Amino acid sequence: MKKVLVTGAGGYVGIPLCRELLARGWHVTALDRYFFGTDKLGDLSANPNFKLVMADIRRVDAAWFKGMDGVIDLAGLSNDLSAEIDPELTRSVNFEGGAVLAKEAHRAGVRRYVYASSASVYGHGAKTNLVETDECRPQTLYAQSKLHVEQQLHALKGKNFEPVIFRNATIFGLAPRMRFDLAINIMTLRAWKDRVIYIMGGGAQWRPFIHVNDVVRVMVQGLEADASIVAGEVFNAGDEGMNYQISQLAQFVLDVIPNVKVHNIPDDPDKRTYNLSFAKIKDRLGFEAKTRVHEGIVEIKQALDRGLVSGDDPTGYTLQWYRSLIDWDKRIETLRIDGKLL
């Protein structure tokens, strides 16, 4: 049985990805700090082909890679805002952690290495229809960290090391570690709960979108595809028909949840705008999205209607959750006497 190490396995993408890999016959080692809780793994933990490793990518251990046919790296501070909380933390996790993980996998002889980069690397896109060879103009530390690891992977690639880089579009849809900090997910929640949609920064900014289950398919293809197709390659991960301006998203949500007020907030410190070409991933991997934005909104609304997901779970807001963890850490530290809290 083939073995894969998935880092960031307890996250929004990680949990459905582990489930899919197990279904496809992979033996999965799921490494994560599990900052969002191991409870979200559900029945995965009971699968005999699933091994949970609670560890930090900053303290890499060569034993993690023993016998692995591939690594999928999803670990780290996973959006632009979380990566701004503490630049030192971002440097140690996203820059150094990501780079050292790749280096150690290479050293250990792992062949295939799939990296979850981000379309954010294009930053303020100079034009529409950006292709993989176009200039990247990262606007944030998060985007810079993704480019940094990409560069490390290019430097390591060779006959025995096959990195595959996916610059993922912004993800939407339901998953056990729900993320209500992502554009479509939060717009749907606000419309459903508060009957309001906020459009920040004018709404003309472009973003490509992809459903979480489609990202899972992309990652699996990166792991399983023939080296002649993917080794050493960078792919924009998304679908040609799914670049939207933020104001268009509001209309999609209104189609599913009507009678909602739309508030335009002209200012937004986030200056990112990018519209991508997905011709390469379609040509080389035959990839097309299976789930459209409308279906993703319906799926979230139905889950909210049925009480299967809640906007009240604090782990659904990445930035705020990391801030809380940092805050608790500080509080607990000041309360300890002789190393004990209570």
Ligand SMILES: NC(=O)c1ccc[n+]([C@@H]2O[C@H](COP(=O)([O-])OP(=O)(O)OC[C@H]3O[C@@H](n4cnc5c(N)ncnc54)[C@H](O)[C@@H]3O)[C@@H](O)[C@H]2O)c1
């Ligand atoms: N969600 C999106 O829209 C999107 C878009 C483009 C790229 N990406 C990238 O895809 C990957 C997965 O994203 P996600 O949405 O599942 O994010 P997520 O935050 O849900 O998952 C990231 C996981 O990494 C873990 N982690 C963080 N620091 C760690 C450390 N030091 N050691 C070990 N584990 C650590 C967290 O506990 C978490 O489970 C990330 O690299 C993200 O940057 C996501």
